[in-house]
Amino acid sequence: MSYNNYPIIAVGASITSISFIRTLRSHGDKRKVLLINGEDRLPYKRTKINKNMVRGFDKDEFKIADEKWYSENNVDLIYDRVIDVDQEVKKIRTRNNVEYSYDKLLISTGAVSVIPQISGVEKKEIHGVQNAHDVERVLEKSGTKDRFLIIGGGVEGIETADQLIRKGKKVILASRMKLPLQKLFPPKISATLKDAMLQKGVEFLSGVSVSSIQHIDGAYKVNLQGQVYQFDVIVACTGAVPNIDLGKKAGLEVEHGIVVDEYMQTSNKDILAAGDVAQHARGVVTGLWHAAEHQGALAAYNILKKPQAHTLPPYRLKTEVFGLYLFSGAYEDVVPGVDTEVEEHHGAITRFLYYMDESLKAAVFVNDQERAKTYQKALMERWNKDKVEQELPLPPAMSFSLFSS
Ligand SMILES: Cc1cc2nc3c(=O)[nH]c(=O)nc-3n(C[C@H](O)[C@H](O)[C@H](O)COP(=O)(O)OP(=O)(O)OC[C@H]3O[C@@H](n4cnc5c(N)ncnc54)[C@H](O)[C@@H]3O)c2cc1C
Incomplete structure (x- = not known):
């Protein structure tokens, strides 16, 4: 040795x-x-x-x-x-x-990654997306197989579904949750995402837990909500x-x-x-x-003996799926009734801002991508409501002239 x-x-x-x-x-x-x-x-x-x-x-x-x-x-x-x-x-x-x-x-x-225990299949038959090698295996499968079951309605499940749909695959997404990304977004935004997924052809099965799958002649079958679904590849995006x-x-x-x-x-x-x-x-x-x-x-x-304390900066998550740009940033969980919620819409943009004692605690939105960095700054610096309205107005402040000089 x-x-x-x-x-x-x-x-x-x-x-x-x-x-x-x-x-x-x-x-x-x-x-x-x-x-x-x-x-x-x-x-x-x-x-x-x-x-x-x-x-x-x-x-x-x-x-x-x-x-x-x-x-x-x-x-x-x-x-x-x-x-x-x-x-x-x-x-x-x-x-x-x-x-x-x-x-x-x-x-x-x-x-x-947490690979769920599912009766009828061995864990090695279930693919994950935790590392590049895992993703390469899914990609390899997508070269010859057409029907994918994705388990998990969190970010990785949604992103993987988006990619496979764009590759022309049939995708069933089974989630325990009622709506996609419902831990990160209010129901209205999650529902917008769900509609976009359905429009692109994802079969979204909500409120289900996949506990048993049959493997017959190289294909898989699962009975969910009284209906039988068939597929070729199982991908677990279960956290x-x-x-x-x-x-x-x-x-x-x-x-x-x-x-x-x-x-x-x-x-x-x-x-x-x-x-x-x-x-x-x-x-x-x-x-x-x-x-x-x-x-x-x-x-x-x-x-280095120059200790700096960890202060848990606000988490933030950005993702682009099914033609939508989604952003969720927050210091901690939003508490309904305690945090003030401001809901606003403008064209394709929907946003929810949450304030605690007048300072920005969380921001979630769809389709305001160009200003994502400003929202991030607003969270980091805990802007007050007036400053948010001034710097991040909805609709965006525009100035233009009919006459060119
Ligand atoms: C598919 C996917 C998409 C993601 N997308 C986003 C995103 O959009 N935004 C975001 O903020 N976060 C995202 N994340 C999360 C983000 O990637 C992680 O938070 C980040 O990579 C954590 O970094 P890390 O250095 O702690 O660990 P990791 O990046 O997980 O790296 C740990 C490394 O340690 C190695 N290792 C483990 N055990 C041993 C051992 N015994 N000996 C040697 N090596 C070992 C592992 O193989 C791995 O290479 C995503 C994660 C995944 C899996």
């Missing part, structure tokens, strides 16, 4: 660890980093993979950084998976049976949970995610955790790209 010593090791090569390294380097920290990549390609923008199924993508098309960036930044990027962490002797062990010791360890192992395996093995404090303080410190002083794997105050797990990027930077500030 070979053995190596590194001042800093990061497990999981994605936006959290890259942001961590970028922050170290931008503050002049030159310590060598071992970055352990559990996937088969350069770290990439995970957010792109399921949104680009129509045209497909090359292996490293969505890379976050060029290969040379790693060597230029004193990073040893290796392709392997960590299977054990021993916090007593500060060592990790990989699947290739190599041990590495660390002074500081960052666990940024992200999330793993993801923090990938806490290593946290457990290391004996760290683990609940839903690896528990961290506001400086991304775990229960061990030499181990940090950040990104989708981390659990913050009040049990919050973020699950979004920019949040992971932010936390990677905070983990770096911690070991």
Whole structure:
């Protein structure tokens, strides 16, 4: 067994660890980093993979950084998976049976998709969309198969349905929820999305839970709401949970995610955790790209001894599906009756703004894409109602002249 010593090791090569390294380097920290990549390609923008199924993508098309960036930044990027962490002797062990010791360890192992237990099919028959390899498998299937069952009416399910419909496939989307994206949008916007999906040909089955599927002669059958549906491929978009395996093995404090303080410190002083794997105050797990990027930077500030506290910036989600642009941004859950709701419409734009004590707490809208960054700023800076009305009027302020000068 070979053995190596590194001042800093990061497990999981994605936006959290890259942001961590970028922050170290931008503050002049030159310590060598071992970055352990559990996937088969350069770290990439995970957010792109399921949104680009129509045209497909090359292996490293969505890379976050060029290969040379790693060597230029004193990073040893290796392709392997960590299977054990021993916090007593500060060592990790990989699947290739190599041990590495660390002074500081960052666990940024992200999330793993939840593949539901369905009687009649084995889990390996159910596809996910958590990583590029998963999406490539779905794409490969779409080359020869026509009928897809997507389970899950959240963002990934809707985006995957949109892509497969655009590829000319037949799509059944089965969701436990009554309306698509109903956790992120008020019923009116979710209903607009549902109409758009139906118009494009998605068969949307709401309020259903797929618990049993028959597999006969290469095709699948499911009985839902008294009707039998047939399809060739099952894709589960049923959410993801923090990938806490290593946290457990290391004996760290683990609940839903690896528990961290506001400086991304775990229960061990030499181990940090950040990104989708981390659990913050009040049990919050973020699950979004920019949040992971932010936390990677905070983990770096911690070991740079320039600690900056995590303040849970507002989450925001943007997606373009079925001819609609949807935006949802908020600090926390909106509480009906406590938060003031302002609903406005102009042409194809519908928006809901929520205020708490006159300051903007949440903004959700359809089709006001050009001003998405301004809404984001309004949330970050907690604009008051007057400022929102002034800077983000509906209809947009326009000035024009009938006469050209
Ligand atoms: C299909 C899809 C679409 C998304 N779209 C959006 C979007 O539009 N907007 C948005 O804000 N967010 C989106 N997200 C969420 C966003 O991608 C994540 O929040 C973000 O990638 C989290 O970054 P991370 O660095 O914490 O972990 P990840 O990006 O999940 O990376 C973790 C890495 O660790 C590796 N790993 C795990 N265990 C080990 C191990 N033992 N050894 C070595 N490596 C290991 C994994 O293989 C993976 O490469 C999407 C996610 C998915 C799956």
